Amino acid sequence: MSIASARLGIRHVFLRDMVLSASIGIYPHEHAARQRVRINVDLGVEDEAARAGVAVGADELGRVVSYEKVADSVRSIATAGHTRLVETMAERIAESCLADPRVRSVRVKVEKLDIFPDAESAGVEIERLRG
Structure with missing residues (x-):
């Protein structure tokens, strides 16, 4: 999966394998105890330097999306109250990322890690595009 593209002027910003304790699920036992979720986020971000054909841009925090x-x-979304569905958590994360107008696309993967004894994880992956 390639997101970064000099031709399109897109930078790939990502967050890998963040594991958090979240109140998530539809079953009563899932309301009673928090469970581990793993979250991955991939952003396609406008890269003005690439679009202009410049190899190195200014070293300024204000021109980049901060991971x-x-x-x-x-962290805030995953730990704020109870969420019934991993799909809902993924959508909320995607929406928060798209609040930055430089973000052109976002892919979010949310996995429950302790849901089945014979599987590493179960979850959802979504992709959302600006406009």
Whole structure:
């Protein structure tokens, strides 16, 4: 899966394998105890330097999408109250990422890690595009 593209002027910003304790699920036992979820986020971000054909841009935080802010947002969404569906959590994360107008696309994967004893995980992956 390639997201970065000099031709399209897109930078790939990502967050890999963030594991959090979340209140998530539709069953009564899932309301009673938090469970581990693994979250991955991939962003396609406008890259002005690539679009202009410049190899190296200015070293300024203000011109990039901060993966720290993405991580903070993911933590906030995943730990804020109970969410019934992994799909809902993924949609909320995608929406928060698309709030930055430089983000052109977002792919979010949310996995429950302790749901089945014979599977590493179960979950959902979504992709959303601006406009």
